[in-house]
Amino acid sequence: MLKESIKMALENIVSNKMRSFLTMLGIIIGVGSVIALITIVSGATSTVTDQVASMGANTVTVQVKGTPLKQGLTQGDVDKISELSNISGIAPTISGTTTVAFDGNTMDDITLQGKNDVYFKNTEDVISTGRIINTIDTENKSRVALIGNDIASELYVGKNPIGQQIKIGGITYTVIGILQESSSFASADTNKSVIIPYTTAMGAVGAKYINSMTIYIADETMADTTTREIEAVLTKAFNGDDDGYSIVNMQSILDTIKSMTSILSMMLGGIASISLVVGGIGIMNMMLVSVSERTSEIGLRKALGAEPKQIQLQFLIESVVLCLIGGIIGFIVGVSLAWIVANIIGIGFALTASTVILGIGFSAIIGIIFGFMPARKASRLNPIDALRSI
Amino acid sequence: MAERILEMKNLVKTYVMGDEEQVVLKGINLEINRGDFLSVLGPSGSGKSTLMNIIGCLDVPTRGTYYLSGELIRDLPEVSLSHIRNREIGFIFQQFQLLPRLSAQKNVELPLIYAGVSEKVRHQRSAHILERVGLAEKMKNRPNQLSGGQQQRVAIARALVTEPTILLADEPTGALDQQTGHQIMDLFKELHAEGKTIVMITHDAEVAKNGSRIVRIVDGNLSEGVYNA
Numbered sequence: 001m002l003k004e005s006i007k008m009a010l011e012n013i014v015s016n017k018m019r020s021f022l023t024m025l026g027i028i029i030g031v032g033s034v035i036a037l038i039t040i041v042s043g044a045t046s047t048v049t050d051q052v053a054s055m056g057a058n059t060v061t062v063q064v065k066g067t068p069l070k071q072g073l074t075q076g077d078v079d080k081i082s083e084l085s086n087i088s089g090i091a092p093t094i095s096g097t098t099t100v101a102f103d104g105n106t107m108d109d110i111t112l113q114g115k116n117d118v119y120f121k122n123t124e125d126v127i128s129t130g131r132i133i134n135t136i137d138t139e140n141k142s143r144v145a146l147i148g149n150d151i152a153s154e155l156y157v158g159k160n161p162i163g164q165q166i167k168i169g170g171i172t173y174t175v176i177g178i179l180q181e182s183s184s185f186a187s188a189d190t191n192k193s194v195i196i197p198y199t200t201a202m203g204a205v206g207a208k209y210i211n212s213m214t215i216y217i218a219d220e221t222m223a224d225t226t227t228r229e230i231e232a233v234l235t236k237a238f239n240g241d242d243d244g245y246s247i248v249n250m251q252s253i254l255d256t257i258k259s260m261t262s263i264l265s266m267m268l269g270g271i272a273s274i275s276l277v278v279g280g281i282g283i284m285n286m287m288l289v290s291v292s293e294r295t296s297e298i299g300l301r302k303a304l305g306a307e308p309k310q311i312q313l314q315f316l317i318e319s320v321v322l323c324l325i326g327g328i329i330g331f332i333v334g335v336s337l338a339w340i341v342a343n344i345i346g347i348g349f350a351l352t353a354s355t356v357i358l359g360i361g362f363s364a365i366i367g368i369i370f371g372f373m374p375a376r377k378a379s380r381l382n383p384i385d386a387l388r389s390i
Numbered sequence: 391m392a393e394r395i396l397e398m399k400n401l402v403k404t405y406v407m408g409d410e411e412q413v414v415l416k417g418i419n420l421e422i423n424r425g426d427f428l429s430v431l432g433p434s435g436s437g438k439s440t441l442m443n444i445i446g447c448l449d450v451p452t453r454g455t456y457y458l459s460g461e462l463i464r465d466l467p468e469v470s471l472s473h474i475r476n477r478e479i480g481f482i483f484q485q486f487q488l489l490p491r492l493s494a495q496k497n498v499e500l501p502l503i504y505a506g507v508s509e510k511v512r513h514q515r516s517a518h519i520l521e522r523v524g525l526a527e528k529m530k531n532r533p534n535q536l537s538g539g540q541q542q543r544v545a546i547a548r549a550l551v552t553e554p555t556i557l558l559a560d561e562p563t564g565a566l567d568q569q570t571g572h573q574i575m576d577l578f579k580e581l582h583a584e585g586k587t588i589v590m591i592t593h594d595a596e597v598a599k600n601g602s603r604i605v606r607i608v609d610g611n612l613s614e615g616v617y618n619a
Binding site (some may be wrong): 004 | 473
């Protein structure tokens, strides 16, 4: 019976090719746009979150603004934070502006950054040649420096700067490495920078305070709790004034992005599904036409012994088959569209099983919902009246 | 003693048209035995279509009783009436009522689908019955590839395939030319000779004469005619 009904439904769809196609077009556009939008948004989401995660999903960044009483954080404050649980490392930064000199040549307006070994362990591709600042450098307050590309090329013409002396703010350091050339997109121009151990910077350059720090968290899932603990320490450090600093938890940014894009995805999917409903109304219209065209067929079938529910099933199957074919075409169209868009704007393309189920399931449901009324109408026809309408 | 397969007693059918009640059948008494070939002769508007609908269980009487194969046919749920029609009645219509997209064989198989017969058995039985009505060569043809007479033979095969209690024919020659009509009537007579029970509704006295028994229906009243044989 089911097999016969499906066969009959296909025959009827094929025998009315143009009408079937035009009716299906609504479903094709509906399913296509829902699938395309959801796939594009989820691709964009994964691309953005990957980028954010690569910046360090396990980090908490603290920017120090200072209060009138205390302009920045001290080593003591850093130690207090490092005593908290779930902290895998702290990379404090001291920044300032300085002058560098070698062999009588001087360069002004050089960005000075004090960093530690933790920073280098967690950050890739900082230097192009030489070695990074290590734990010993930090602990011993060694006078070693990493220099920017411009400094290397201007002060050490024809020489390898590594192992050479450099005067930073009048104090002599040894160059141990050259920084990676900064790309035009980078927020800080590393070409005119020098990096020294932050402990050295505090002692030698006269910087009293730590301006910012990146705190690395061991267990990302506990990021929120740890962030609150850090906040407590910082607020205490600024004598109860929480305006002295700002704190950013990367994990919470990531969570915000994810929840925003999922809302966006639902909204766009919702708007696109309006077209699916319009497509469904088209299906209902065609099925109603089909029922009235085939009134005498329905009458005959009833005379031959078809039960009302068998008639209903036949028309319901026809509507579902119509929607499923439309849904499958729409799915292919939507996925292709998403793939093209993903390649053009350079975002990820991810086709999930749930998208497949969503697309196919949606069209079947539309077929049942919008096929129900015409099918019920067919099943309720009086066989005498139906037979007479030849 | 012949087996009684149909019995109507004081059967009345009324239709309500607005405020007015229209009495279409005014107390019909009719008995049909197995093997009868009954012609119901009547002009249009006489109530013969209504009588046919009631015999065919497409409609139910307002008053009176109608027994078919010993079962009282009354206001039953549509599902039950569907099953009775499928089992007891083989319809033959004036306009053949074949489904244009299906082959002759598939058309014949249609009532067997609703009887829940397996595809293999459907195939065998439909082929066998089409052979019986002389269409062994035309089984794969669609109705529009067949002549009127051939189409009516397909319809007769469809009516026979479930081996119903009654073959119920409504003006079976009405859409055919005279010669083809005769051929169809010859087939009816053969089926009658094989022991099939046939009820034929017609307005044509000449056609009615093919029956072994004739009843006339005029203005909702039935009167037994003379035996033709």
